[in-house]
Amino acid sequence: MKEHSINTKKTVGKNSLNQYLRQFEGRPYFYGNASHAFYDIMMWLQKNRPKKKPNIVMPVYIPAKLYRFILAAGYEPKFYDVPEDLNINLEEISGLIDDQTQAVFAVHFFGVPVDLQPLKSITESAGVYLIEDCAHSLNASYKGRQLGSTGDCTLFSTRKMLQLHCGGVLVLKTELWDFKPSRSERVRSPFTMVHFAGSRVKYTVNNWMKAYSPFKQSEIPYDGYIDFSEEHIVRVKKMDFFFRWYINSQDLNKMANERREKFLYLLNGIHDLDQFHPMGMERYAKREETGQYSLHSGFVPFSMPILTPEGARDQVQQALCDAGVLCFVGWPEAPFGLKGFNGAEMLKDRLLELPVHQFMDDHHLKIIVDCLNSLRVQVKENKSETLVSA
16 A cells, blocks of 8 residues: 555544544534434424424435435425535525525535535525534544534534444534433444444454455445335434443544545545546645645545546446445435436436545555556446446
């Protein structure tokens, strides 16, 4: 891995999650996952500032689960598009806000940072909440400002960033009214402990066997869905005791640096492949005189989102899976049959997430680089045929 790893720079942050959260204004609340916290905030806003037909301004590129939670809270989603660079269009968002809007929801997709200060000015003027989604960001900063410090409230996902089976945190910084979580039950620790142990055994064996997966770890998961005819019900849960202990035993600096190092290896391994384009790169990387890239200080990725050629994404994903590396494809269920969202339509068909989590070893990273390099000619010459891995 050394041939590509240069200048990752240490990230800004504290060691434990509790130390990290103390730097934010406001109190943290721990949930079974971040989606439960999102539901709680929507219900809290509507209870204390009732609207006849409450709506929330959202990116249309979201998982079906989040859409179901919006409907369960009795809200109408007003969607804005997500472009190729995963940024936001302030004019589009501003045009969606009306007198029934309770909140605007903004996402740092896959850890690619967005400057939310201009959007915060818009939401403040309109008198609506800004919900900052940091489910793909932890211990990260952008332009010297911690991600998660701009919104009126912030959602973190320890489940995603620490590779767990549950865990989300809400930090409520602007509390106009008394907030009481509606968490009525707790995720059971025996359940999480068993799944946690199983996942760690899978990672260990998979690394030891150089990406061979006797546990079927690399099976491609099912896509999401949404049934608009069914009743949507949410059971809001607390984080379990085991993971409350575990996440505070973890060194967030170590997690961040491991993700950065793996991301940089992939970036420098594929940046000359025109067929596979890393997204939003101008906001997290700089090309040096040597031709190699370095990462901006504070950038902590969840995954590496790349655009694949039109019609080739599923074949590329399958080739990587066959080689022993599981790659996700964002949310191909979005934009849920809605028309006019060209950015989301493109992402649903072409986005592929290259994994950079802390439990991958060098062998997996080399598989990704070698596989994509071997596929570039096949992708260019014949996108309709099934591709094979290196």
